[in-house]
Amino acid sequence: MAEVLVVVEATREFGVKKVTLEMLTLARELGTPSAVVLGGAGAAEALSAKLGEYGAEKIYAAESEEIDGHLVAPKATVLAELVNRVQPAAVLLASAQEGKEIAARLAVKLDNGILTDVVSLDADGTATQVAFAGSTIVKSKVTKGLPLVTVRPNSVTPTPAAATPAVEQLTVAVTDTDKLARVVERVAEQKGSRPELTEAGIVVSGGRGVGNADNFKLVEELADLLGGAVGASRAAVDSGYYPHQFQVGQTGKTVSPQLYVALGISGAIQHRAGMQTSKTIVAVNKDGEAPIFELADYGVVGDLFKIVPQAAEEIRKRK
Amino acid sequence: MNIVVLVKQVPDSGADRNLRADDNTVDRGSANNVINEMDEYAIEEALKIKEAHGGEVTILTMGPDRATESIRKALSMGPDSAVHVLDDALHGSCAVATSKVLAAALGQLGADLVICGAESTDGRVQVMPHMLAERLGVAALTGARKLTVDGGTLTVERQTEEGYEVVTASTPAVVSVWDTINEPRYPSFKGIMAAKKKPVRTLSLADLGVAPTEVGFEGATSAVVEHTRRPPRSGGAKITDEGEGGVKLVEFLATEKFV
Numbered sequence: 001m002a003e004v005l006v007v008v009e010a011t012r013e014f015g016v017k018k019v020t021l022e023m024l025t026l027a028r029e030l031g032t033p034s035a036v037v038l039g040g041a042g043a044a045e046a047l048s049a050k051l052g053e054y055g056a057e058k059i060y061a062a063e064s065e066e067i068d069g070h071l072v073a074p075k076a077t078v079l080a081e082l083v084n085r086v087q088p089a090a091v092l093l094a095s096a097q098e099g100k101e102i103a104a105r106l107a108v109k110l111d112n113g114i115l116t117d118v119v120s121l122d123a124d125g126t127a128t129q130v131a132f133a134g135s136t137i138v139k140s141k142v143t144k145g146l147p148l149v150t151v152r153p154n155s156v157t158p159t160p161a162a163a164t165p166a167v168e169q170l171t172v173a174v175t176d177t178d179k180l181a182r183v184v185e186r187v188a189e190q191k192g193s194r195p196e197l198t199e200a201g202i203v204v205s206g207g208r209g210v211g212n213a214d215n216f217k218l219v220e221e222l223a224d225l226l227g228g229a230v231g232a233s234r235a236a237v238d239s240g241y242y243p244h245q246f247q248v249g250q251t252g253k254t255v256s257p258q259l260y261v262a263l264g265i266s267g268a269i270q271h272r273a274g275m276q277t278s279k280t281i282v283a284v285n286k287d288g289e290a291p292i293f294e295l296a297d298y299g300v301v302g303d304l305f306k307i308v309p310q311a312a313e314e315i316r317k318r319k
Numbered sequence: 320m321n322i323v324v325l326v327k328q329v330p331d332s333g334a335d336r337n338l339r340a341d342d343n344t345v346d347r348g349s350a351n352n353v354i355n356e357m358d359e360y361a362i363e364e365a366l367k368i369k370e371a372h373g374g375e376v377t378i379l380t381m382g383p384d385r386a387t388e389s390i391r392k393a394l395s396m397g398p399d400s401a402v403h404v405l406d407d408a409l410h411g412s413c414a415v416a417t418s419k420v421l422a423a424a425l426g427q428l429g430a431d432l433v434i435c436g437a438e439s440t441d442g443r444v445q446v447m448p449h450m451l452a453e454r455l456g457v458a459a460l461t462g463a464r465k466l467t468v469d470g471g472t473l474t475v476e477r478q479t480e481e482g483y484e485v486v487t488a489s490t491p492a493v494v495s496v497w498d499t500i501n502e503p504r505y506p507s508f509k510g511i512m513a514a515k516k517k518p519v520r521t522l523s524l525a526d527l528g529v530a531p532t533e534v535g536f537e538g539a540t541s542a543v544v545e546h547t548r549r550p551p552r553s554g555g556a557k558i559t560d561e562g563e564g565g566v567k568l569v570e571f572l573a574t575e576k577f578v
Contacts, residue, residue, distance in 0.1 A: 011481055071459065071486060072449065096480070097445065097462055104446030107415050108453040113540030114414060116444045126544060132336040132441075137547050144540035180458035181488045184474075189482035196480055202577065226577060244464070244499045245478050250332055250440060251356065251498050259577050269333050276552060280575055282568065288559065295552045298571040302560025310565025315578055318569070 002089035004031040006056070007038065007079065007102060008047060009094040011196075013188070016050040018199045021158035023092045023151050024054040028161060030123055031089040034058040035165070036082065038075040038102075040068030048165060055161040062170040071181035072098060074174040076105035082170060083110065088146065090121070095150035096198065103150050112145030117254075119155040121147065133250065133273030153198045154256045195229045197246060202228030202259045203278070205248055207271070208235040209264020209285060209304060216242050218308050219263055225315045231255065233271045249274035264304050267292025284308065320374035320468070320490070322365045323428050324398065325421065325435035325447070327355045328382050328389040332440040342536070343543035344411055345441055347383070354389045357436025359396070359503040360496050365434050366397045367501065368468050375399050377428060381409065381420055387519070394514035395506035401517065402428065406524045408531035413539040414442075418450035420534060423527040425455060432473070433493040437462050448495040458488030464499040 004027035009017040020035075027033035035056040037044040044061035051059055062078045079102060083091060091106070093099035095117050107114040118127040125147045129138045142148060197203065204226060206219035216230075223230045232242035234249050248255055250273035260278035265271055267283070267290055275281070276295055283296035284304045293299040300307055330336045330350030337346040365376045378393045378401035380386050390401045404424050412420070425433060438445040452459035458473075460466075464483070465476040471490045476483055478497070506514070524531055532538055558567060572578045 013481060071461070073453075073459075076449075076453070100445045101449045101459075101461060104414075104449040105453045107446070107540070108418060108450050111415065111540070114444075114446065115541055116442075116446065130549070131338070131546075133332070135336070135549055135551075136338060137549050138338070139544045139546070140541055141544055142541045177456050180492070181460055181486055183484050183486050185485040186479075187482045187484070226572075244497075245480070254443075259572070259575070273332065280577075281552070282571065284564075284568070288557070293557050294554045296557070297555035298568065299554065299557040300560055300564040300568050301557065302564045307560055307564040307568065310563075311568045312565075314566050314569040315572075318573065318578055 001031045003034045003058070003086055005034055005036050005083065005088045005091045007036045007091070007093040007099065008051065009096065009099060010047055016047050017094070017196070018158060019094045019096070019151065019153040021054045022153070022156040023094070024051065024056055025158050026121060026151065026156050027092060028055050030121065032057050034060060034088070036060045036079065038062050038067055038078060040065060044167060048167060052163050052165045053160050054158060055163050056165045057163050059165045059167045060170050061167055062172050064172040066172060066174050066179060069183055070179050071183065072101045073105060073178040073181065074172070076102050076109065077174050077178050078170060078172055080106055080109040090125070090147040090149065093150045095152040099150045103148055107148060110145055112148050113142035114148045115140055115142060116150045117152045118149040119152050121149055130277060133269070134277040152256070194223065197229045197231055197253050198255055200229035200255070201257050202226045203231050203248070203255050203257045204228050204261040204263065205231035205233060205265060206236055206242065206263045207233035207265030208239060210236060210241055213241045218305070221312055222261065222308055225312055226259070228259070233265045262292050262296070263308060265292055266290045267295060320368060320372050320431045321429065322368060322374060322432045322434060323377045323379050323425060323430040324358070324361050324365045325433065326358045326362070326378050326380045326389060326393045327439050328352050328380065328386040329355045329439050329441040332356070336441070338543065338546045342411060343546060347385070352385060352389065354392055355436055355439045357438060357440070357496070357498060358393070360498050360500055361434040361436050362393055362396050362398060363501045363503040364466060364496055366504070368432070372468060377402060379421065379424055379428065380404065381417060383410070390519055391514050392506070394517045395511040396504060397510060399517065401519045402522060403519055404522050404527070408524055408535045411536035411539060412534045413541050414444055414446050414450065415540045416534040416538045418447060418454060420524070420527060420529055421447070422451050422454035423529055424522060425451065427527070431490045435493070435495050437495045437497045448493045452493045455491070458492040460486050460488055460492060461495045463494055463496045466494060466496070466500065
């Protein structure tokens with residue numbers, strides 16, 4: 001079976017990201033999964049056990065300071081060379097900022113079609129995408145070149161399938177043009193041990209109704225009790241209640257968790273665009289007419305400052 | 320500094336949006352078409368740089384006839400002129416082909432700095448800045464929440480999932496911005512009147528030296544096979560809190576195995 005290249009998403013702090021395991025699971029349906037690690041020195045070593053656990057038969061490792069110290073251009077150059085050499089059946093990347101950027105450059109280098117925000121991919125190359133804020137399901141195909149797709153986090157259930165990957169070091173030969181955008185500083189500000197927003201199985205979000213930044217502790221408390229991530233509506237972010245990187249909506253992150261809890265969020269279209277493909281939606285809002293209730297599988301009309309602490313207490317009791 | 324801002328006309332994301340039944344492209348005919356929201360932040364950033372460092376701001380749009388409305392709206396915020404890439408053969412173009420056309424136009428405009436929104440609200444594909452940078456052989460600093468210009472050096476602060484990073488490059492470069500970067504100005508009455516007289520140059524594919532077969536449906540590198548409307552979610556149970564709302568909420572979560 002032909003190789004399927006999976007470009008690994010990982011973070012320094014948490015290692016291999018869940019979306020990578022989803023891509024490996026998907027790749028096994030399409031061919032033989034090979035993981036591609038593009039990073040600094042020693043990057044592959046730390047990730048190989050996990051990649052093998054989810055079925056990577058091979059790991060291509062490109063490790064250099066040139067990759068680590070610049071935005072995506074060197075990664076795309078290395079990947080393009082690899083694609084030309086191994087002629088894979090498909091190339092999968094994560095549908096997040098970096099994955100999309102690498103894919104964008106690869107598409108131009110190879111004059112190849114590209115599909116983003118893919119939630120499933122058939123063996124014949126037909127991809128399913130969710131468009132227009134989850135209101136339209138699109139089936140599409142790359143018609144020039146190989147299937148080059150970015151996979152949306154939380155689209156596939158990752159399942160382990162142990163393999164013992166052989167590691168092949170790639171030669172990194174990049175041009176001066178690849179080194180134009182230099183990273184001069186990286187500042188970590190990830191909060192605590194909460195799961196990453198787009199990958200979390202449970203997301204608890206607060207909106208304007210939360211009232212102020214301090215009250216977001218309530219949202220965080222419920223998220224922690226449920227083992228979820230914290231999100232915020234644009235209204236809450238614009239009001240300065242919570243940082244922008246946690247914004248869910250049309251101009252923020254798109255999430256598709258098993259459970260989405262909306263607290264004090266009215267459900268403006270801006271917000272719905274980022275969360276309405278969630279499997280189960282629960283809402284608490286004092287306005288019984290709020291549009292969020294049109295989406296919610298379970299809605300409680302009332303004061304979130306009474307309901308949320310009571311719910312937190314009840315969860316503690318049951319634990 | 321010679322700055323070009325990419326502006327895309329999109330169907331209003333606040334209203335119902337569809338793909339056309341006949342050719343699977345975005346239905347613009349029945350939609351309320353507006354400037355892609357993120358592009359207004361790009362225009363604002365360009366105007367701020369011009370105000371601080373001098374230079375010129377040009378709007379670049381690829382789109383059908385009706386995109387003229389968005390071009391005038393963009394000009395009313397303050398840019399000097401606009402270029403409209405307009406050609407019937409462009410209908411149905413994929414992102415790869417679009418980048419070819421825009422890169423050809425940018426090549427003619429000779430910009431020091433290209434600024435665009437991080438993504439459009441219709442496709443949300445987010446690939447254009449890097450596709451253009453790849454074609455033009457310049458740097459792409461994407462997803463900026465802060466941009467500093469110091470002579471020919473650009474420094475961008477960009478959000479990442481773990482925090483943020485500071486990235487730098489020399490001009491010429493492409494920079495894409497999120498809506499956290501500034502607060503776009505509203506066009507003044509004077510600005511709206513002035514926009515009507517600002518020069519808008521039209522470029523065809525022939526002007527750009529791009530063959531019609533390289534774009535549109537014929538030159539597309541991907542195709543929509545079919546599309547369906549997802550059934551709207553229907554609301555489930557809704558209760559009013561009478562003192563036990565929190566407990567009932569957890570009972571629901573327990574039946575769904577979340578607790």
